[in-house]
């Protein structure tokens with residue numbers, strides 16, 4: 638059983654009114670990597686605090702692009718993204734620290750530093766926030782416990798299995814107590830059993846109040862759960878019904894038939 642963090646969820650701390658608003662609102666968001674060929678066009682998505690949302694779509698549909706606009710690897714060409722009520726769609730020096738503090742991101746390829754210890758890989762997320770060492774130690778230990786790696790902080794990360802390395806990446810994403818976690822194909826490099834383990838870990842984190850956006854093209858994984866499902870099709874976000882079995886879109890119903 639995963640304990641909730643003892644601190645109030647981030648984002649609310651930064652702005653007391655934020656708790657009243659959806660955690661994430663995309664309105665009319667478009668992204669053009671090429672002129673006249675939008676990857677995303679007029680995407681509208683509202684995510685409430687505490688939701689677990691799958692984001693799916695064919696390869697190249699724009700799942701990673703969508704997430705990258707939220708964590709600001711890329712900036713939108715049109716539209717707005719409100720995160721905890723703040724417009725973060727375009728680059729401003731003020732929104733970057735706000736995002737770092739309130740957003741955790743997990744990738745398919747883990748992005749852990751192999752020659753660092755497990756502890757160092759998780760602690761780095763707090764060190765860039767200039768948190769005192771003693772607090773860093775306590776918070777890292779707690780995050781490692783939450784991902785099932787209690788007592789493993791001293792190990793070199795490269796000696797860990799793929800599933801364990803992804804747990805380190807999840808610990809790094811949650812150690813700042815973010816309000817929102819973005820996961821971009823976090824199970825893409827794992828076999829099907831480990832994929833379920835990692836999905837379950839995200840669900841446990843979600844149960845403690847953290848909102849999760851989980852991008853995956855793995856329909857067998859999606860079909861196992863009843864979470865809200867958003868599909869990116871022709872550059873737009875299509876709301877699919879909960880549970881793929883009742884979803885007529887893209888022939889996915891045949892998979893769970």
Ligand SMILES: Nc1ncnc2c1ncn2[C@@H]1O[C@H](COP(=O)(O)OP(=O)(O)OP(=O)(O)O)[C@@H](O)[C@H]1O
Pocket residue numbers: 670676694695696697698699700701702703854
């Ligand atoms: N930095 C970039 N520069 C140019 N084009 C890009 C860039 N990033 C993404 N694209 C294009 O945007 C489209 C969507 O790509 P994206 O990576 O978001 O798809 P995806 O749904 O995540 O696919 P996958 O399931 O393969 O991960 C693709 O046509 C891709 O080539």
Ligand SMILES: [Mg+2]
Pocket residue numbers: 700701702821822
């Ligand atoms: Mg992708």
